[in-house]
Amino acid sequence: MASVEQIRAWIEVAKNKNYYEILRLQLTASDGEIKAAFHQFALRFHPDRLVDDGDDTIEVASELFKRGVEAYNVLCKHDLRKRYDGELRKGRIRMDIDKMDSAPPPLPQRTLEMIAKTPQGKKYAAKADRFLSIGKLEEARVQLQGAFQCEPGNHELEERIQIIYEALALEPG
Amino acid sequence: MGVAVGIDLGTSNTVVAVVRDGRAVTLADENGSRLIPSIVSFHPNGSVLVGESARERRLNDPTNTIYSVKRLIGRSWASDEVQQARGRFPFELREGAKNSTLVVARGETYALPEMSAFVLRRAKAIAEKALGETVDRAVVTVPANFNDLQRASTKVAGKLAGLEVLRILNEPTAAALAYGQTTNQNERLAVYDLGGGTFDITLLDLSGNVFEVLATAGDTALGGDDIDLVIADIMADQIVRTHRFDPRVDVIEFAKLRIYAEKLKLLLSTQPEATIEIEDLGMGEGGKPVTITFKMTREDLDRETEGMIDRTLDVCRFAIETVNLDVANIDRVILVGGPTRMPLVQRKTREFFAKSPALKVNPDEVVALGAAIQAHVLDRGRSKKGVAAKIAPVIVDSPASESLPRISAQASPPATPKQEPPSPPARAPSDAPEEATATYNRPPPRAPTPAQAAPPPLPPAAAVVPTRIVALGGIFPPASPVPPPPVPPPAAPVAAPRSPTLQPGFDDVLDLPKPEEISFSRGAPQLTFGTGAIPAKPQRPPIAFPTAPDIEPPKPAPPLRRPPSAAEAFAAAPIVHEPPPAPRMAAPLLIDVTPLSLRVETVGGFCDVLIAANTAVPCDRTRVFLTAADGQTTVIIRVAQGESNKFPENTFLGELELTGLTPAPRGETQIGVTFEIDADGILNVKAKDVKSGRQTQARLQLLGAQTDPKDVEEMMKRQAQHAVL
Numbered sequence: 004m005a006s007v008e009q010i011r012a013w014i015e016v017a018k019n020k021n022y023y024e025i026l027r028l029q030l031t032a033s034d035g036e037i038k039a040a041f042h043q044f045a046l047r048f049h050p051d052r053l054v055d056d057g058d059d060t061i062e063v064a065s066e067l068f069k070r071g072v073e074a075y076n077v078l079c080k081h082d083l084r085k086r087y088d089g090e091l092r093k094g095r096i097r098m099d100i101d102k103m104d105s106a107p108p109p110l111p112q113r114t115l116e117m118i119a120k121t122p123q124g125k126k127y128a129a130k131a132d133r134f135l136s137i138g139k140l141e142e143a144r145v146q147l148q149g150a151f152q153c154e155p156g157n158h159e160l161e162e163r164i165q166i167i168y169e170a171l172a173l174e175p176g
Numbered sequence: 177m178g179v180a181v182g183i184d185l186g187t188s189n190t191v192v193a194v195v196r197d198g199r200a201v202t203l204a205d206e207n208g209s210r211l212i213p214s215i216v217s218f219h220p221n222g223s224v225l226v227g228e229s230a231r232e233r234r235l236n237d238p239t240n241t242i243y244s245v246k247r248l249i250g251r252s253w254a255s256d257e258v259q260q261a262r263g264r265f266p267f268e269l270r271e272g273a274k275n276s277t278l279v280v281a282r283g284e285t286y287a288l289p290e291m292s293a294f295v296l297r298r299a300k301a302i303a304e305k306a307l308g309e310t311v312d313r314a315v316v317t318v319p320a321n322f323n324d325l326q327r328a329s330t331k332v333a334g335k336l337a338g339l340e341v342l343r344i345l346n347e348p349t350a351a352a353l354a355y356g357q358t359t360n361q362n363e364r365l366a367v368y369d370l371g372g373g374t375f376d377i378t379l380l381d382l383s384g385n386v387f388e389v390l391a392t393a394g395d396t397a398l399g400g401d402d403i404d405l406v407i408a409d410i411m412a413d414q415i416v417r418t419h420r421f422d423p424r425v426d427v428i429e430f431a432k433l434r435i436y437a438e439k440l441k442l443l444l445s446t447q448p449e450a451t452i453e454i455e456d457l458g459m460g461e462g463g464k465p466v467t468i469t470f471k472m473t474r475e476d477l478d479r480e481t482e483g484m485i486d487r488t489l490d491v492c493r494f495a496i497e498t499v500n501l502d503v504a505n506i507d508r509v510i511l512v513g514g515p516t517r518m519p520l521v522q523r524k525t526r527e528f529f530a531k532s533p534a535l536k537v538n539p540d541e542v543v544a545l546g547a548a549i550q551a552h553v554l555d556r557g558r559s560k561k562g563v564a565a566k567i568a569p570v571i572v573d574s575p576a577s578e579s580l581p582r583i584s585a586q587a588s589p590p591a592t593p594k595q596e597p598p599s600p601p602a603r604a605p606s607d608a609p610e611e612a613t614a615t616y617n618r619p620p621p622r623a624p625t626p627a628q629a630a631p632p633p634l635p636p637a638a639a640v641v642p643t644r645i646v647a648l649g650g651i652f653p654p655a656s657p658v659p660p661p662p663v664p665p666p667a668a669p670v671a672a673p674r675s676p677t678l679q680p681g682f683d684d685v686l687d688l689p690k691p692e693e694i695s696f697s698r699g700a701p702q703l704t705f706g707t708g709a710i711p712a713k714p715q716r717p718p719i720a721f722p723t724a725p726d727i728e729p730p731k732p733a734p735p736l737r738r739p740p741s742a743a744e745a746f747a748a749a750p751i752v753h754e755p756p757p758a759p760r761m762a763a764p765l766l767i768d769v770t771p772l773s774l775r776v777e778t779v780g781g782f783c784d785v786l787i788a789a790n791t792a793v794p795c796d797r798t799r800v801f802l803t804a805a806d807g808q809t810t811v812i813i814r815v816a817q818g819e820s821n822k823f824p825e826n827t828f829l830g831e832l833e834l835t836g837l838t839p840a841p842r843g844e845t846q847i848g849v850t851f852e853i854d855a856d857g858i859l860n861v862k863a864k865d866v867k868s869g870r871q872t873q874a875r876l877q878l879l880g881a882q883t884d885p886k887d888v889e890e891m892m893k894r895q896a897q898h899a900v901l
Contacts, residue, residue, distance in 0.1 A: 010884075042386045045767050050794065050855060052765060054554055065794050069852075072795040076788070135807030135839045143807075143839070166809050170838040 010048070010063045017067065021096040022074035022087065030088075034079070041075040044068075073097070115147060118160055124153035128160070140171050178310030180342060180549025180555040181303050181894045182350070184317045185292060185330065187246040187372030187399060188514065190214045190232060191528075191544035195552035196305065198353065200545040203306040211540060212302065214372075216294045217241040218281040219349035223656045224898045226298035234435060238266035238428045240281045245291040245399060247373040249333075250326030252879050253277050257397055264405075266431040288893050289329045297900045301336055313340045315551040317543050319374040320346035321394030321771045323827050323860045328883045331856065336886065336895050347371070348378035349389055349768050350546030351537065352510045356382050356764060357549065358536055364390075364505060365748035366496075368525055368533075369512040369543075370488060373399040377492045379506070386769045391497035391790045398487060400441070400515035406480050407437035411454070419466065421459050429458045440472055445517045449473040465841040468578055478520045485524045492528060498790065509533045512542055553763050584775075602663050767792050770853045772817040775826055783816065783823040786851050796852040800866060807839040811847060815859070815876075831880040834863050837872065847872055 005013075017025050023032070026040040046052060048068040077083045077098050087098050116133075119128035119156045127150035134143035144167045151160045182200075184191045189211040193202040202586070210229060217230035218240040225233065233241045244265070251258050253271040261629045262269050278285040296316070303311045316334050318327055326345050334341035348367035355365070362383040369376040370674040376394035380387055409424075411433050416422050443450035451471045458465050471794040496503060511533045515521060526532055561669040621739045691834050769790045802810055811834040818826025837845050846866035853859055863874035 012719065038381075038383075038388075042383065042767075043387065045388075045792075046765060047766055049767065050764075051554060065854075069794055069796050072792045073797075076795075131722050132807065136838075136841060137806075138841050138844075140839060163809070166836055167839060170837065 007059050007063050009069055010060065014063065014067050014070070017070045019096070022078055022098075025070055025074045026078065027080070032078075037075070037078050041071065041079070044071040044075075054118065081086055083142075115150070115160070115163060118157065118163065119150050120157060121153050124150040124157070124160075126150075127153065140167055143167060144171065178312040178314035179303070179307055179552040180315070181300075181311050181315070181343075182315045182544050182549070182551045183296060183299050184347065184350070184541075184544035184547060185246070185295060185299075185376065186214055186543075187244055187400050187401065188214060189540065189781070191541055193305045193541070193544040193548035194303065195548050196307075200357070200548045200552075202541045203303050205302045206305070212295070212298055213243075214246065214292075214295045215243040216245075216291050218268070218284075219901075222898070224294050224900050226294050226900055227468070229901065230597070235432060238431055240267065242267050242279055242291050244373060245288055245295075247397065247401070248277055248291060249288045249506050250323065250329040251277060252325075252693060263427065263429075266428045274877075280555045284894075286894065287887070287891055289333040289336060290894060291678070292330060292333035293891070293895055294898070294900055296333055296337035296339060297895075300339060301900065305370075306588070309899065311792060313339065313342050313555060314556065315343045315345050315350075315547040316341055317345045317347045317350050317398055317547050318368070319371065319394060320376040320378050320392040321347050321374065322346075322857070323772055324530045324829050324857070325827075325878055326396070327856060327858050328878065331858065332883050332888055332891075336891050342551055342857075344858065345387075345547055345550055345766075346378065346392065346857070347543045347770075348376050348392065348512060348769055349387070349766055350381070350544075350550065351510055351542045351548050352378070352380050352382070352387055352546070353764055353766060354542045354546035355510050355534065355537055356387060363507040364501075365508050365510060366492070366506045366512045366529060367487070367512055368492065368516065369394075370515045370521060371513040372515075373397070373401050373493065377495045378489070378494055379501070386767065389769045389790075389792075390501075391499045392769060392771045393491050393498070394771070395487065395491055398484065400438075400513070402484060403441055403481050403515060403518075404434050404437040406484070407440055407472070407477065408433040410476075410480065411437060411468075415457070415468060416469065417467070419459065421463060423457065426458065426460065432457065436470070440470070442475070442476050444474045447474075448517070448571050449608050456488055474519065477518075481518075481520060482621050485521055489524060489528050503529055506531070509637060510537055510542075512537065514540055531774060541901055549764070550766065557783070559590075588716055628689060632700050678716075742769060752870050759815045768855070768857070770857055772827075773815045773819055774851060774853065774859065775818065775823065777814040777816070777823045781823050782821055783826070787853055789819065791853075792853050793857060794852065796850050798850045801834075801847045801849060802843045803837065803845040806842050808842065808845070809837045809839055810835050811837065813849065815851075829859070830876060831879060832861055833875045835875070838865065838868070849874065887899065 023030055026037065026044055028037060028040050032040070045068070048064045048071060048143070050068060052064045053060050053064050077087045090098060115128035115131045116125050119125045127146045131143045131146035131150065134140075134146060143163065147160065147164050147167065151157065151164060154160065179194060181192050181194045181203075184193075191202055191210060191212070193200055193313055195201075204210045205212065207228070212227040213231040215230040215234065217225040217233040217237060218231075221226055232243060234243065244261075248258055248261055248269075252275040254275060257589075258269065258277050270278045270285060272278040272287065274286070277288055279288065279291060280286075294473070296314075299319070300311050300374050316330060316339075318330050322330070329814065331341050331344055348369045351353050351367050351369065352365050355367075359382075362381075365380045365382060367380070368377045368811055369378070374394060374396045375398045376392060378392040379390040381390060388425065406682055408430065412423050412430065423433055433454065434453055440452045443452070449880070453468060454468045454470055456465045457468055490596060496506070502841045506529055509525060509529045509531060511522070511525065516525075516533075516539050522533065552624065576745060577743060770793050771789060773789045774787040774797075775785055786799060787795060801813065813832040813834070814823070815829045816823060816826035817829055820826050832849070834847055835846065836848070848864045848866045850862045850864075853858060859876070861876050864873040865872050
């Protein structure tokens with residue numbers, strides 16, 4: 004069986020391959036050919052086929068197998084395949100994958116102002132909220148620290164400060 | 177390292193099986209019984225009884241005798257099923273943390289996986305006694321239609337029982353796997369699995385040694401239990417008429433009726449009418465207990481349960497339609513589960529599928545046998561490495577088993593205990609399903625006798641024609657906006673059609689009997705697996721499933737340090753368009769599917785499908801989520817499984833919490849969330865900040881699940897406090 008490195012390399016290559024190529028099919032492949040090709044793919048890369056090769060191999064092979072499943076899942080259904088063929092003509096090799104139109108999840112976030120409890124703390128926190136909303140992390144941090152000094156026992160505020168510190172650490176410069 | 181077994185953890189009964197000497201066999205307890213009632217009874221002395229001894233206590237200690245837990249496992253307190261059960265079961269259920277459901281027995285509360293763990297511990301103990309070896313790994317089966325929460329809870333149960341769960345396997349798939357060992361035809365199967373509490377229909381394609389599940393559908397709240405309930409209801413109606421007392425108002429008395437109802441149901445499977453004495457039925461406060469005679473005909477039962485069976489057929493129709501098939505496309509039907517012994521079920525399925533069901537499977541044991549085969553397949557790697565082989569030979573005191581093949585193997589007493597003379601297999605109580613003895617008249621063609629144990633010769637190398645399509649990657653660059661017309665790659669080799677290579681002397685076993693011959697009575701052609709004595713061979717059996725001729729890729733260039741060019745990489749992999757005609761006994765490969773669509777909530781109570789039902793597993797899907805507010809550092813995504821576009825109509829799994837996001841103006845933070853459904857059908861989630869590539873903390877808070885490590889640890893401690901008898 005292929006080595007872990009080989010499979011890793013194939014995963015990289017598969018990223019630039021369309022579904023037909025991943026399963027090694029012609030664009031004109033029949034349903035039967037698609038099924039047979041998927042079975043062949045599965046016989047090589049299904050993790051259960053690699054129990055002899057250790058956990059590392061199983062893990063990377065799973066990654067590759069999932070790409071085969073993605074391809075098969077589209078190609079074996081007539082309507083999806085037709086749509087995919089259209090996408091392919093536009094140069095998109097993965098179905099729906101680049102979509103970002105997913106509606107944003109409902110806002111669970113409590114504002115800092117809501118977290119702060121004392122009137123003075125709320126003032127600082129509200130300022131911090133405004134700075135955060137325009138992406139000014141350092142300024143927000145200063146305000147938030149002010150709020151925390153007003154109410155040192157507020158752990159939620161402390162957590163938020165920590166998050167901002169982490170974010171600042173990631174910022175370039 | 178011990179042995180790996182297959183366990184069918186059923187609603188009503190649990191069966192444990194193992195592969196020995198290339199044959200899957202179910203294992204019996206000291207009384208020769210192969211069906212372990214999935215009943216747990218908490219004895220006043222602190223011990224926990226499981227199985228037959230617990231079943232006996234259903235009548236005299238109903239509040240501390242827990243059954244049908246499988247109907248509740250992985251369900252939240254608020255679910256319909258749990259709320260209904262509260263009124264039906266004589267034992268107490270209570271709400272636990274995180275909307276979970278707890279069972280109360282003898283003043284102590286237990287999580288549902290703990291109940292299953294007690295049953296699994298008993299199965300493990302039976303297997304260990306029968307095999308004389310430690311059992312520490314298992315494939316555990318679940319209904320195909322189980323959702324993520326139910327699977328995860330079952331896996332926890334395995335862990336609590338001291339088992340490494342090699343796989344959570346779907347019951348119908350397991351049945352197909354066991355059936356598949358008896359034929360080497362390429363067939364399209366329908367597995368109709370009506371269990372104690374659940375119904376599943378699974379469609380599979382068998383081709384070569386690949387078992388591909390096409391579709392699965394089911395109803396996790398429909399089973400033999402419900403038929404019992406219908407009968408109990410009729411009994412209660414009669415009692416209302418004759419004694420002016422409604423036993424339904426008393427949970428305990430009604431639970432008694434259900435036990436009698438079950439007995440009656442079993443009788444009516446073999447006789448056209450049956451009479452049963454309901455003893456000592458309490459008549460409420462101040463009333464004297466009475467004994468009531470109840471009579472029912474099969475016709476009555478059929479009439480009352482026909483609607484229920486029709487519901488199962490609706491599910492079958494739905495499954496067949498989802499994969500654009502027709503009933504006529506189904507080559508063979510396999511009936512699994514005790515309730516499929518009901519003549520009504522047999523008649524209805526025969527009419528629906530327009531063919532008689534395959535009779536070679538024992539509906540009670542086939543799932544465990546399949547699980548054992550899968551355990552053997554998944555365990556191969558480790559045993560090969562010689563770890564298991566080091567286990568000291570075990571004394572298996574069963575001289576008769578020396579001479580394989582056995583003729584009509586008796587259920588033998590377990591191997592190790594020498595103090596008991598090998599008594600004739602004590603029959604389990606009369607209402608137990610019939611004897612599970614192997615009744616073939618000739619050696620199973622595939623079971624390798626010691627002499628034949630060597631793997632069959634590989635097909636001639638010529639059968640595998642590796643063809644390289646070297647040029648494909650170059651011809652069809654993926655990024656080009658207008659792909660050139662497809663250039664046909666070199667013609668694919670078309671393999672010769674598989675020749676039907678049925679083993680001589682096997683055909684008659686495969687032949688379907690005429691409809692009127694269909695019965696599951698003793699002596700009917702049953703199983704082609706042994707269910708008898710454990711073969712005496714103590715050492716690891718010769719690998720039962722010789723590896724299929726591997727398609728060895730030609731050794732490519734030295735280890736790749738850079739991503740190889742497309743041509744290189746694809747050249748390295750050979751292509752074979754048709755599987756070589758491999759014998760089925762080559763290690764079977766199951767390609768199973770996820771039964772339910774995985775969905776995330778969107779605005780307005782609607783939801784999007786991330787992974788569609790009937791997608792092969794393991795699989796994954798990545799979705800990018802944007803923050804909705806300025807400075808948002810936490811995102812919560814609600815996840816459900818089901819087939820409705822309206823989020824609340826699906827089974828809510830829980831919330832995925834992404835924390836520690838970099839505060840930024842809204843929409844600027846993009847989190848790529850990868851939802852993976854693994855080979856067990858269990859959901860795993862990973863999240864990554866798209867811009868920074870940094871791993872984001874993602875916590876999946878499952879609803880009502882008792883799967884957190886902390887919870888599991890606590891349950892472990894409780895398990896240790898109780899001995900299972």
